[in-house]
Amino acid sequence: MRTVTALWLRNIRGFVRDRVKLITSLVIPFFFLYIFRSIFRTDQVEDPTAFLLAGIIVATVFQTSLSIATSTIDDTVSGYMKEILVSPTSRFQVALGQILSAATVATTQGILILLIGFFTGLSFNHWYTFIYVLLILMLVGLVFSGLGLFLASMVKSSSTFQVVQQAVVLPFTFLSGAYIPLAFLPDVLRVIAYFNPMTYTTAIFRTIMLEKGGLTQAEWVELGLAFELNGFIITPWMSGVIMLTFGALFLSLSTNAFVQADFNKISRNPLARK
Template sequence: MEQFLIFTDRNLKLYFRDRATVFFSLLSMIITIALMVFFLGNMNIDVITDLLGQFPNRDYVEDEKNARLLIYSWTSAGIISMNAVTVTLAVYSTMIKDRMSGKLNSIYTAPVSRTIITVSYIATAWIAATIVCVFTLAVTEMYGIIQGLEVYSIAQHIHILGIICMNSFVYATFMYLLALIAKSEGAWSGIGTLVGTLVGFLGAIYIPIGSLSDSIQSLLKCTPIIYSTALFRKIMLESILKHTF
């Protein structure tokens, strides 16, 4: 147990102390926020406001406010799900570097079982992703409350935290298997670039999946992130949906 804790602590420190790695693991989230602030957010807000305006006796100002909060909650749920993907992927760059530099072979010669080493890598990715996602939840919720969103109930917080832990573990395990395939740091960097580029689209974070064609919807339904995003949205949008519609 002590060996597991030492190795996990070492991997966590390597990740969080590398500011460049942390930044690039959050780059997809930053790009998503920028897109929503400067382009897609207003477009989606206008669509919802126009839709609500088709019904009689609507308050345009109130509808616009609720639409803005709805899109904010929609995006917040998406980036929490997104961070679990990008952070776990970034954390495994440590394992790739250990393998390429020969450090991993040196570690294998130590009196530590390979199972402990494997589990510690997975635990590192799980813990790091969970920390980042919980921090993202705290920041987005506080800002949302300032803007007028209701505070999540204790039960909702428990559900969201449970989904964060589950989601982070799933991607920590999946990314470990993917890291076993990567033969070089360049290959892993390429995978990171591809995943970081597509994750917002695959998670239907930029635009609702219902506005896409049937063929693209079928494609997105084959990816796991669309389901984790849906789980977050089911809870995080519950209150604002009632106020909006």
């Protein structure tokens, strides 16, 4: 476990020292809050600011979790990762250290945005809601850190990853209901959104954060917290199970891909073979 701890501490220090990146990651979410807040202003949503802020927090945690790919590639190119991989430690422990550190950083950013959100009018009716929010943020960080590590293990250059990251982040985020309600999307995009793991992640997190767990199925559907598919209602709690299922899949794929990956082929050269 010393390898896991060492990788975790190294990535956490890198997060703390990069103050520009930290500040930017806290400012941009509130820019989105200002831009998209009016979209959620409907008769069904009592507090559009809190409703959108919940989506922004989970989207930020998702995007930060994927940053594990960048750190893994950079560590490989610099030679740091290769030195670790030739040591007696197992690749599984290295993968675990990368995943845990990315999940920790992502969860921390989500918590910081949440704390700042209290100054915008966000509030909880019950003290234990904050505990539930922390737990779900940790789960989201772990789920999508696995996806980030999987991407890092599959690409062959840092330039390739930049393209892959945008191809994953943009559709996953904007087709999840985090920034734009799914009801506003065309029918084709709404169908695609139902195959998006971030759709169910946003639904369960928003339900917990806004303390909407006691509503009826019709009220959940009206708020966009539940989804009706041919008469079948996917409740927020079912969304939680779906999120965990995707998480188990991502973690399994990522660890297997990392163990079998040939990091000697990873390059910064944009002309490198992909």
